[in-house]
Amino acid sequence: MSNAPLMPMATAVWLVENTTITFKQIADFCNLHEVEIQGIADGEVAKGIKAYNPIISGQLSREEIELSSKDESRPLQIKSSDIEISNTEKKIKKYIPLSKRQDKPDSALWLIRQYNILKDSQIARLVGITKNAATSIRNKSHWNYNNLNPKDPVALNLFSQKDLTEAIEKAERRIKKEKKQKEKERLSQQTNN
DSSP, rough: OSSOOSSHHHHHHHHHHHOOOOHHHHHHTTTTOOHHHHHHHTTSSSSSSSOOTTTTTTTTOHHHHHHHHHHHTSOOOOTTTTTOOOOOOOOHHHHHHHHTTTHHHHHHHHHHHTTTTTTTTHHHHHHHHHHHHHHHHHHHHOOTTGGOOOOOOOTTTSSOHHHHHHHHHHHHHHHHHHHHHHHHHHHHHHOOO
């Protein structure tokens, strides 16, 4: 991770507006050029950018700003230990253009035909449709079923191959677990008789 603040331009705007720190100190802290900071102060650069308070976000303290305000040669120090950016991947719903939304039912049909071990809820989650829609496609009762053409959702970029592989592995684990459960029930019935 670099030592620049999270939103350097917005942070620079806030520092220019609210402190007496030199342009050079702000430029060094925000990893920007001193001329850009001068432009921010003149109102020529960063028009429309909302100022971002680095104190509230925990990147700087008031004491740090005061110390650097008193000593022009002292650089601002970011409080990196307080800023924790999680490294876990969060599932971000990406925007699907209108022209590709009609491919969702086609992709669901492809998944049902290729990987019928996937539950309707898994297909719905992968493709981005409702569970009821996936169920109706599986039951051939979807309102537009006769016009559906199976299309590979990975090729259409609706989700990644990794997502598909994970869903298939999860379905296979579920099936193994269900088989074990049925075997246990069958054995317990035999011992009870």
